[in-house]
Every structure is written in C-alpha cells, then in structure tokens.
Amino acid sequence: MMSNIKRKWIAFLICFLSLSLTAGCGGSASESRSDTSENRSSVVIAMDPNSEPEAGFDPAFGWGAGEHVHEPLIQSTLTVTNADLTIDYDLATDYSVSEDGLLWTVQIRDDVKFTDGEPLTARDVAFTYNMVKESSSVNDFTMLDHAEALNDTTVAFHMTRPFSIWPYTMAVVGIVPEHAYDSATYGSNPIGSGRYILKQWDKGQQVILDANPDYYGEQPNMQRVTIVFMEEDAAFLAAQAGEVDLAYTSATYSDQTVEGYSLAAYESVDNRGFNLPAIPEQTTESGKRIGNDFTADVQVRRAINIGVDRQEMIDHVLNGYGSPAYSVCDQMPWYNPDSEVAYDPEKAKTLLDEAGWKTGEDGIREKDGVKAELNLLYATGDSVRQALAADFADQLKELGISCTLEGVGWDTAYDRAQSDPLIWGWGAHTPMELYNLYHTIGDTGLAQYSPYSNSTVDAYMDQALASSDLEASYDLWQKAQWDGTTGVTQEGDIPWVWLVNIDHLYWVADGLQVAEQKIHPHGHGWSIVNNVDQWSWS
Amino acid sequence: MKHRLNFAGKKLTRMVLLLLGVSLLTFLLMWASPLDPLQTNVGQTALGSMTQEQIAELEAYWGIDTPPAQRYLGWLGGVLHGDFGTSLLYRQPVLTVIGERLANSVGLMATAWIISGILGLFLGMLAGAYRNRWPDRVIRGYCLLISSTPSFWLAILLLMIFAVELGWLPVGLSVPMGLQADSVTFVDRLRHGILPVLTLSMTGVANIALHTREKLIEVLSLDYILFAKARGESQTSILLRHGLRNVSLPAMTLQFASISEIIGGSVLVEQVFSYPGLGQAAVTAGLGSDLPLLLGITVITAAIVFVGNLAADLLYGVIDPKIRRRAAKL
Numbered sequence: 014m015m016s017n018i019k020r021k022w023i024a025f026l027i028c029f030l031s032l033s034l035t036a037g038c039g040g041s042a043s044e045s046r047s048d049t050s051e052n053r054s055s056v057v058i059a060m061d062p063n064s065e066p067e068a069g070f071d072p073a074f075g076w077g078a079g080e081h082v083h084e085p086l087i088q089s090t091l092t093v094t095n096a097d098l099t100i101d102y103d104l105a106t107d108y109s110v111s112e113d114g115l116l117w118t119v120q121i122r123d124d125v126k127f128t129d130g131e132p133l134t135a136r137d138v139a140f141t142y143n144m145v146k147e148s149s150s151v152n153d154f155t156m157l158d159h160a161e162a163l164n165d166t167t168v169a170f171h172m173t174r175p176f177s178i179w180p181y182t183m184a185v186v187g188i189v190p191e192h193a194y195d196s197a198t199y200g201s202n203p204i205g206s207g208r209y210i211l212k213q214w215d216k217g218q219q220v221i222l223d224a225n226p227d228y229y230g231e232q233p234n235m236q237r238v239t240i241v242f243m244e245e246d247a248a249f250l251a252a253q254a255g256e257v258d259l260a261y262t263s264a265t266y267s268d269q270t271v272e273g274y275s276l277a278a279y280e281s282v283d284n285r286g287f288n289l290p291a292i293p294e295q296t297t298e299s300g301k302r303i304g305n306d307f308t309a310d311v312q313v314r315r316a317i318n319i320g321v322d323r324q325e326m327i328d329h330v331l332n333g334y335g336s337p338a339y340s341v342c343d344q345m346p347w348y349n350p351d352s353e354v355a356y357d358p359e360k361a362k363t364l365l366d367e368a369g370w371k372t373g374e375d376g377i378r379e380k381d382g383v384k385a386e387l388n389l390l391y392a393t394g395d396s397v398r399q400a401l402a403a404d405f406a407d408q409l410k411e412l413g414i415s416c417t418l419e420g421v422g423w424d425t426a427y428d429r430a431q432s433d434p435l436i437w438g439w440g441a442h443t444p445m446e447l448y449n450l451y452h453t454i455g456d457t458g459l460a461q462y463s464p465y466s467n468s469t470v471d472a473y474m475d476q477a478l479a480s481s482d483l484e485a486s487y488d489l490w491q492k493a494q495w496d497g498t499t500g501v502t503q504e505g506d507i508p509w510v511w512l513v514n515i516d517h518l519y520w521v522a523d524g525l526q527v528a529e530q531k532i533h534p535h536g537h538g539w540s541i542v543n544n545v546d547q548w549s550w551s
Numbered sequence: 552m553k554h555r556l557n558f559a560g561k562k563l564t565r566m567v568l569l570l571l572g573v574s575l576l577t578f579l580l581m582w583a584s585p586l587d588p589l590q591t592n593v594g595q596t597a598l599g600s601m602t603q604e605q606i607a608e609l610e611a612y613w614g615i616d617t618p619p620a621q622r623y624l625g626w627l628g629g630v631l632h633g634d635f636g637t638s639l640l641y642r643q644p645v646l647t648v649i650g651e652r653l654a655n656s657v658g659l660m661a662t663a664w665i666i667s668g669i670l671g672l673f674l675g676m677l678a679g680a681y682r683n684r685w686p687d688r689v690i691r692g693y694c695l696l697i698s699s700t701p702s703f704w705l706a707i708l709l710l711m712i713f714a715v716e717l718g719w720l721p722v723g724l725s726v727p728m729g730l731q732a733d734s735v736t737f738v739d740r741l742r743h744g745i746l747p748v749l750t751l752s753m754t755g756v757a758n759i760a761l762h763t764r765e766k767l768i769e770v771l772s773l774d775y776i777l778f779a780k781a782r783g784e785s786q787t788s789i790l791l792r793h794g795l796r797n798v799s800l801p802a803m804t805l806q807f808a809s810i811s812e813i814i815g816g817s818v819l820v821e822q823v824f825s826y827p828g829l830g831q832a833a834v835t836a837g838l839g840s841d842l843p844l845l846l847g848i849t850v851i852t853a854a855i856v857f858v859g860n861l862a863a864d865l866l867y868g869v870i871d872p873k874i875r876r877r878a879a880k881l
Contacts, residue, residue: 057728062825067835068642080594150612151593153605200642213732216651217827218724221731239729243722243825246707251722253715393585422585438595445600454603462599535596 053550055237056525059248059260064240064538065220069200070211072187073144075151076200081538082442086222086545088187088205091119091138092180096531098345098442100180100483104133104188104206110481114175119183123166125229127190127206135162140191142170148196152186153445175479177486181443208233208546218242224546233546240542249520258522261537264332264397266518273523278516279541281533282345282440284338285401286511287389288463289314289434297457303431303464306383307414312368313385314507319354320361320412321405327513330400334518338511340494340502344532347444347477347490352502352511361412370413378413385414390435393420398436401512405436431464440514440535444490448474450509451493451501465508469499517541524550562864566857573853574846578623581842588613588840592640613639614842626846636843640835645847648832653851655725656821656828660813663748667755667813668806674756675763676798680790682768691764694757702816706750706823713746720746723825747824751816758812759805763798770797800871807863811856 068074070087077085084093091105108119125133142160145152156176161169170179193204203211208230209222219241224233243251248260252271267276291314292304308314323337336343339352370378370385378385387409391402399420406416421429429435439446452474453459453466460466470493477489495502501509517533519541528547533540589598589609598606610616617625629636635645678690697705714722721727725743726735770776771794779789818830825831829848836844868875 055729062831062835067638067640067839074642078597080597149605149608151597151609153601155602155604197643215724215726215732215827217655217831218726218825219728221729237729241724241728241825244822247710247723247823247825250707250710250715254718254722256714256722256728423587423590424585426587439599441596441600443600445602446596449599449601461603536594 054235055239056235056259056545056548057239057241057257058542058545059241059243059251059257060539060541061248061261061537062242062244065217065242066200068150069214070187070203071196071200072141072152072185072189073148073150073196074200076203077187077539078185079151080441080534081536081540082185082534083539084543085185085187085205085207086209086539086542087203087207087211088189089125089133089207090185090187091121091183094181094184094442094531096529098532100184103184104138105183108180108183110177110179112481114177114479114481115172117170117172117179118163119168119170121166121168122229125206126227127193127204128210128225128227129190129193129204131190131192133188133190133206134165135168136165137191138162138168138188140194141186141188142168144189144194144196145186152182154182175481177478177480177483178444180483209238212237231546235545235548238542238545252520252522255522258525259527259541260520261541262518262520264330264334264515264518267332267334271520274520275523277519277521277527278334279519279530279533280336280344281514281517281535282343282442283438283515283517283533283535284341284343284440284511285398285436285438285513285515286338286341286509287405287434287436288430288509289317289507290430290432290463291465291506291508292459294432301428301431303459305387305432305434307385307387308434310368310370311506312364313370314510315503316361316364316368316412317409317414318503318507318510319357319364321408321510321512322356322358323512324356325408326401326404330397330404331513331515334516335513336516338514340511341439341450341509342444342447343511343514345442345444346487347447349491349494349500349502351495351500354503358411365412372413376413377415387414387416388433389416389418390421390426390429390433391418392426392436393422397515398438402436405512427462430462437462438535442534444477444486447490447493448478460508463508465506467499467501467506469496470501470506526551562861566854566861569857570850570853574627574850575623577846577849578619578626578842581837581840581845582619584840586838586840588615588639592839613840622842626843630850635847638836638841638844638847640839640841640844645843648844649829649847649851652827652829652832655826656817656830659744659747659751659821659826659828660817662744663751663755663817664806664810664813666748666752667759667809668802670752671756671759671805672763672798672802675760675802676767676790676794678760678764679767679771679794679798680786682764682771687764690760694761697754697757698761700754701819702750702754703819703823705753706746706820709746709750710823723823725826743826747817747820747826750820750824751813754816755809755813759802759809762805763802766798766801767794770794800867803866803870804863807859810859814852814856 066076070076077083089104091103093101093103095101104121106120106122110117121135127133139160139162146154146157156172156174158171158173163169187205190204201214208225208228210225212223213221219239222238224236249262249266251257252260252274255273289308290305291309293309294304294306296302327333327335340348342348365378369380373379389402389406391398402418406418409416426435449461451460452471454461458466473489473493477486480486494500495505499505517537521527526549528544531543593609614622626636638645638648641648674690678687681687710722713720721743727739776789776793779793817828818833821828821830822834833848836848
C-alpha cells in the first residue's frame with residue numbers, strides 16, 4: 014500500500030515537473046561549469062554559509078580576521094604568512110621596530126595601484142589602521158595607539174605596549190583606499206589592490222571574483238573564482254551533481270565516493286582538547302565554584318596526557334582524518350616539539366598508583382576519600398566534540414577514572430569549565446592564543462579559561478611579547494611551553510590535554526590542481542583559497 | 552460607515568497588540584537562548600587570541616552588558632520613530648536587509664501560495680466528489696504522506712532526484728553559479744525557483760486539500776443537495792453551483808491562513824536550496840543573536856500574516872452576499 018502510493022506520488026511529481034520544465038528549458042546553456050577543457054581558468058568553490066562575510070569585504074568589519082584568518086584577496090596586506098607560518102612581505106619591503114617595542118616603522122612598495130587607478134601610499138595604510146582601530150570589530154587593535162604616514166612609502170605604528178607579533182596582525186589587515194572609503198558601502202563595493210576584484214556579490218548565495226589585470230605581483234592563473242555558500246549536505250549534492258569544482262565536507266561524508274571527485278585532506282591546527290583545572294576545588298569571593306580536587310593533582314594530569322591513545326580517537330571518531338595534537342599550536346613556528354608524548358597506558362597507571370590513587374572494589378581509583386571522577390563537558394550540538402569526549406571517557410575508564418558526560422550551552426560553558434574539564438577547539442595563527450590560555454590575568458591571578466598559574470611561564474610569554482625581534486620571540490614562546498625544568502608539557506604542569514588536530518576535508522574535481530596549503534586555522538573557510546591564484550587545471 | 556470605522560479600529564488595535572506580543576516573545580526567547588553571541592559570531596578561536604579589553608568592546612557591541620529591559624525598550628522606542636535599528640551582523644539598516652531578502656522571497660512564496668491554493672482546492676474537490684473511490688484514496692494518501700514529511704527532507708529528496716540523478720535542475724541558489732548579473736535571464740531565475748516552489752507547494756497542498764475535502768463531504772450530505780439531485784441536476788452542476796460556492800469561504804480562510812505556513816516552510820526550504828530569501832536571513836539572525844534583525848523579521852512577517860487574515864475577513868463580504876447584507880444592516 015505504502016510503496017504503491019509512493020510510486021504514484023513520484024509519477025505525479027515527474028508529470029508536474031516535466032510540465033514546468035517545458036517552460037524553463039530553452040536557456041539552460043548559461044551554466045558556467047560546462048567548459049571542462051584543460052585551459053579552463055575558472056573555478057567554482059562551495060563554502061560553508063558561515064564563511065560569507067555578512068558585513069561585506071571591509072577589514073574594519075573583520076574581513077580576513079577573526080576566528081578563521083585568511084588572506085583578504087581583494088586587498089593587499091603589509092605582510093603575508095608563508096606555508097610554515099613565518100612572515101614574508103606583501104606591500105612591505107622592510108620593517109623595523111624600536112628597542113622599546115613601541116614604534117614599528119614599515120617601508121612599502123611605491124608601484125602599487127588600487128583598482129580605480131589611484132596609487133596606494135603610506136597614507137592609505139595609516140588611514141586603514143586608524144580606521145580599523147576606531148571601528149573595533151574582531152581585529153584586536155588595543156595595542157596600537159595610532160598609525161602615521163611619514164612619507165609616501167613609510168608608515169609608522171605607535172604602540173601602547175610592546176607587541177612583538179605585530180607582523181601577524183599586519184598579515185591580516187587589507188589596505189583600503191582613503192579616497193574611496195565609505196563605511197556604509199565599502200563592504201559590498203570594495204576597492205583594493207589585491208589579486209582579485211570583487212565582480213559581484215549575490216548576498217546569501219555567491220561571490221564572484223575576477224583577476225586584477227593590473228596586479229603588481231604575478232598574474233593570477235585562475236581568472237575567475239566563484240564561491241557559493243551552501244550547507245554541508247547541499248554542498249555534497251552540488252558535488253554529486255557536478256556543479257562545483259571543490260566543496261567542503263566533513264568526516265561524516267568521508268566514506269562516500271563522488272564520481273569525478275577525490276577527497277582531499279588538508280592539515281590544520283584546528284585542535285580539540287580538554288582543560289584540566291589545576292587547583293583544588295574552592296569558591297571564589299563572588300560565589301563561583303572553581304578548581305577540581307582530582308585534576309589538581311599534577312600526576313593525574315600527566316597520567317591522562319600519556320594515558321589517551323590519540324590515534325585510536327582519530328580512527329574511531331574522525332574516520333582517520335586528523336593528526337594527534339600535543340599543544341594548542343602544533344607545527345607553528347612558536348611550537349615546542351618537546352610537547353609530544355608517546356601513548357603509554359602502563360606508565361599512566363603507575364603514575365596514578367604512585368600518587369596514591371588506589372583502585373577500589375568497583376575498579377575506580379580513590380585517594381583520601383576523593384573518587385577519581387570527572388564530569389566531562391562538551392558544547393551541545395557539536396557531534397564531533399561529543400564523540401571525542403565519549404571516546405576520551407572510555408579510555409579514562411581503562412585507567413580507573415570514572416567519567417560522566419554533560420552537554421552545555423556556551424552561555425554557561427565558560428563558568429562551568431572553571432571546575433570541570435570542557436572540550437575546546439582552538440587553532441589560531443597567532444601565539445596570542447598560547448598567551449591567553451596559559452597566562453594569568455588581572456586580579457584572580459589565574460589563567461582565564463581554566464584555573465592555572467606559573468610565574469615562569471608568564472614571564473617567558475611577557476618577554477616574548479616585549480621582544481623587539483620576532484625570530485627571537487619564537488624561542489621564548491617555546492620556552493614558555495617547556496624550558497627544561499618547567500612549562501605546560503608532560504614533565505611540567507600540563508594544565509590542558511590536547512587530543513587531535515582535525516583535517517579539513519574537501520571534494521576536489523578531477524583535474525583541479527590545488528596549490529600547497531598553509532596549515533589551516535580553526536574552521537572551514539576562506540583559507541582554502543589563500544592561493545587560489547596559483548591553482549590550475551590539468 | 553460607523554461600523555466600518557469600528558471594524559478598522561478593532562482590527563488595528565489587535566494588530567498592534569499582536570505585534571507587541573510577538574516582538575516581546577521573540578526578545579524573551581532570544582534573551583533566554585543559550586547561544587553566546589560572541590562565541591557564535593566572533594568565534595572561540597578569535598576570542599582566544601584577543602585581549603580582555605577587546606572582548607569587552609565586543610560585548611558592548613553585542614549588547615551583552617545592557618540590561619534586557621533597557622534593550623527591548625530601546626528597540627521599541629526606535630521602532631515607534633520608524634527606526635528598526637541596524638543589523639549587528641550585516642551592519643546595514645534592518646529594513647534594507649529585510650527589503651533585499653523579501654524581494655527574493657516574495658516571488659517564491661507567492662507562487663507557492665497560489666499553486667498550493669488552487670491545486671489544493673482542486674484536489675480537495677476531486678477527493679470529496681469521489682469520496683472513498685480511487686481518486687480520493689490517492690489524493691488522501693498523498694496528503695497524509697506529505698503532511699507527515701518534514702519539508703526540508705522533502706527538499707533534499709527533490710534535490711537528489713531532479714538535480715543529482717536527473718541533472719535537470721540546479722542544486723541551489725537563485726541564479727546560475729559564476730554568472731554575471733547582467734547575463735542572468737528570466738528563464739535562469741525560473742529554473743532556480745522550480746524546486747523550492749515545488750517543495751513549498753507540495754507541502755502546502757496537503758492541508759488545503761484535506762480540509763476542502765472534509766468540507767465538501769459535509770456540504771454534499773446536506774438536504775439541499777439531495778433536493779438538487781432529485782431535481783435531476785448533474786453531478787458537475789451540483790459540484791460547481793452548490794459545492795464550490797459553499798466550500799469557497801472556508802477554503803479562502805485556509806488559503807490566507809496558510810501564508811504563515813508558507814513563510815515558516817520557506818525558512819527551512821531556503822536553507823536547503825541555498826536560496827537567499829527572508830527565511831535564510833531569519834536563520835542567520837536567530838543563530839547569530841542579531842537581535843534587531845530577528846525582531847524586525849518576526850514583526851514584519853507577523854504583520855504580513857495578520858494582513859493576510861484581514862484580507863480574508865474583508866473578502867468574505869465580497870464573496871458572500873449574506874455577510875455583506877448583514878454588515879450593511881448594522
């Protein structure tokens with residue numbers, strides 16, 4: 014009966030549709046992806062709808078910056094980051110910083126024109142930075158006092174405090190023309206000097222970028238880049254229908270195959286890890302519960318760090334698409350490789366035994382009346398984090414630690430994480446993340462996201478920020494993680510346990526050569542097209 | 552005349568109260584929502600690499616530290632002056648955003664509304680006339696199946712059949728991918744609208760057809776139908792002269808009431824078809840805690856629904872002489 018009706022229903026559908034189609038068929042030749050010849054110079058990319066910059070392509074409103082930093086494409090930046098996240102030049106030809114770190118002087122090229130034909134000068138740079146500071150969206154410019162053009166090709170940044178990693182900020186902020194900037198319209202009609210020109214923005218659906226014929230660097234190989242914004246399942250269908258050349262996807266779809274496409278996995282620093290409150294449970298003056306009696310024991314935190322099999326987690330939860338994470342900044346220039354540990358469950362058990370956590374009758378460890386129990390928190394609605402937390406709980410069970418799982422909303426998650434481990438996702442292209450995770454703040458004397466403090470770690474990071482040499486500061490950031498005697502790694506305080514870096518997955522049409530990718534930051538988004546100008550068809 | 556004024560006054564008061572209630576409810580829901588605007592819009596990772604000062608500035612922008620009563624009254628005060636505020640996400644006046652989005656949605660929703668109305672009435676009449684015979688069973692089966700199908704699921708199914716398997720229609724968007732606006736033809740837009748309209752109409756039909764069927768069966772069992780039959784009137788004549796006339800009033804009520812369902816359905820359907828309409832903006836505003844935009848969208852859609860119902864009330868008089876005369880007497 015049921016299938017009978019279904020058949021009739023589908024027949025009805027087809028009748029109805031063929032009727033409507035007779036009206037609509039004539040002009041279907043206009044679909045763009047019909048040309049698949051080798052010298053094709055256009056590409057269609059499906060991105061997450063969240064990647065669409067609602068407020069437009071204006072650096073003042075966060076274009077290029079934020080959670081998922083990427084090159085702004087339409088505008089030029091002073092510096093760029095290399096594939097290994099070290100700093101190179103775009104507009105800048107040279108930069109220097111004063112001994113006290115409060116004055117940055119940047120020389121820029123003199124041969125750059127905006128796409129309206131006007132030359133780009135240091136005045137535009139100063140204007141951009143002052144304006145972005147003024148509008149204060151996701152760009153953190155609190156360390157900048159003001160920018161000033163000394164002449165056509167020299168710009169000076171006066172800082173409120175030393176900030177050695179300023180070149181990473183300079184790699185994000187696209188330079189806008191002072192003469193043609195209106196904050197009400199610039200977002201949808203941006204004029205820049207970058208590799209691409211915004212040809213068209215159909216809000217809520219697509220962005221069409223055309224190569225800038227007057228670009229000062231190498232001419233883009235891809236003349237037209239179309240980015241469409243689709244939900245994950247729609248993007249998958251679009252790949253199946255052959256309508257897009259590259260579509261984002263996730264591990265959920267990774268066991269599928271799409272004819273004419275292959276699955277590409279790109280490495281990321283998009284990590285997941287738990288915070289382990291490093292102080293005993295207590296109540297603050299304002300009545301908040303902070304700290305955790307079980308994880309306050311450093312041996313417990315060490316045991317957890319070596320007692321989890323990260324590869325097993327990757328295979329089970331991520332279908333193999335990920336890499337083990339040992340820090341918040343794996344493979345970044347400021348990463349200390351000493352963070353890496355080997356999976357050793359026996360040693361983990363020994364550590365717990367030695368610390369006095371004895372296995373009770375129910376298989377759960379106990380010490381002085383304190384049970385080895387954890388309430389693991391995850392953000393509700395994030396199935397990957399939930400699955401990782403569940404896998405983590407299973408593995409801790411083997412060590413004699415009993416875990417419960419609880420989904421929480423972000424309105425309460427920050428407060429809850431002060432006493433219970435929460436699974437977090439980080440992965441920014443700046444060491445400020447390391448700073449904010451491990452450095453103590455203000456009056457509490459504890460780190461912001463999870464209670465922890467170590468004055469040596471603080472001192473290294475303060476020195477790193479105050480350093481007048483970026484290269485030298487990398488070494489200080491690394492020492493903050495482990496300097497041979499103390500730090501935040503296994504032999505140190507280990508106040509966070511890092512689990513996995515999630516690979517970013519894409520369906521790539523056969524023949525499309527995607528250029529080598531920088532290690533992606535947190536989240537799917539525009540960083541995939543950082544070097545779309547170098548992509549090609551074969 | 553006095554009656555007319557009275558009627559208009561009553562309706563207007565009701566509308567104002569309704570809109571006030573809807574906006575307050577939306578505000579309270581948003582206020583109670585577990586979404587953290589900074590977390591959703593700026594992102595954990597961005598927050599994690601910012602200084603406390605910057606986070607404080609962002610909190611001020613997203614209105615986190617403003618007391619709720621002050622926020623709502625501030626918004627209300629603006630609206631009374633005709634200012635719906637600026638969207639926090641789009642950084643444009645709320646009315647501009649809504650205008651753009653509504654222009655995209657309106658064709659979609661109007662077409663689906665008309666198709667589902669006409670088709671629903673026709674199918675309902677057909678089912679009622681052939682009660683318990685095969686056309687009735689097929690139509691009823693279809694309606695029950697569709698009413699129990701979530702519209703976004705139906706949308707994905709249609710996409711799989713017509714866009715992926717058959718390749719006849721595009722997967723999404725309202726215009727062809729990568730095509731410049733000046734070379735987009737009307738036919739292109741039509742092709743991109745077919746699947747969303749189809750989904751919305753297919754779901755809209757069910758409700759109207761089932762109700763029309765019930766009503767027709769009720770009418771057909773009345774004495775005057777028996778009398779008409781006895782007089783020798785043909786089945787077609789009975790259906791058109793007695794059935795359709797008596798069914799038209801409830802059908803119209805349903806038709807105008809279904810505006811709200813079409814708007815509601817479009818929220819999900821536009822999401823699946825990546826169609827840049829009001830529904831999509833509503834989802835973005837809701838998930839992104841963009842309070843001015845969400846309040847603007849709910850108030851304006853509520854007003855549209857209200858006006859639809861008002862139109863139904865007014866049209867009763869036009870269609871039914873009895874109501875017209877009764878009103879005139881008062």
